[in-house]
Amino acid sequence: MLSTWAVVPTCLPLVHRRCHVCAADRFRASGKFRVNANHKVLDAWLLVLCTGCGDTAKLTIFERAHVRTVQPALLDRLHANDLTLVAELLQDAVLQRRNHVSLDWDGAWRLDTGGSAHLDLDVADVEVRFEARVPVRPVRLIADGFSLTRGEVERLIADGRVVSGIRLTGKVSGDFTFTLRR
Helix, strand or coil: CEEEEEEEECCCCEEECCCCCCCCCEEEEEEEEEEEEECCEEEEEEEEEECCCCCEEEEEEEEEEEHHHCCHHHHHHHHCCCHHHHHHHHCCHHHHHHHCCEEECCCCEEEECCCCHHHHCCEEEEEEEECCCCCECHHHHHHHHHCCCHHHHHHHHHCCCEEECCCCCCCECCCEEEEEEC
16 A cells, blocks of 8 residues: 655745844745836845844845846736745745755654554555655654654664665655555
8 A cells, every 4th residue: 555645844944044244044035025127127036034133135036137038927926925936936946056045944844644554554655745845854754754763764774674766865855655664
């Protein structure tokens, strides 16, 4: 029997970035955008707030873009401060590289195992689906899902009783499957 687990975001992740005012290294998304027009050229930023002092910083979405190159639907979402757009843009690798930031997902996700029926099985086939690109260690997911310690899961992997098509060490942020034999 194949169980499906979901890694579900519970809130927006924090942004790793150094504050120039208080030297804190975490910002939270304010949920607001700033769009500036200069003749036929547009700039757009996502506003983030320092968790230490509350100072505002801007993450560049685009700069000096000709008004015709920006999709009207995107511009409408920016003007409406669309929260789903905030979540999409925070996870955009290009935006992260351009602004020299990374995301801190600690405490911003949960594992939904769909119940406890899989706990009694001798052989459990599990499919893990990610609703957002949350980087998580598979060992942690397996430990949380089966109420085991990480050490126990690592021993099961070493013994060949947990197998997967992916490497179970390190972090993953994409869908995968694994089989646990007790």
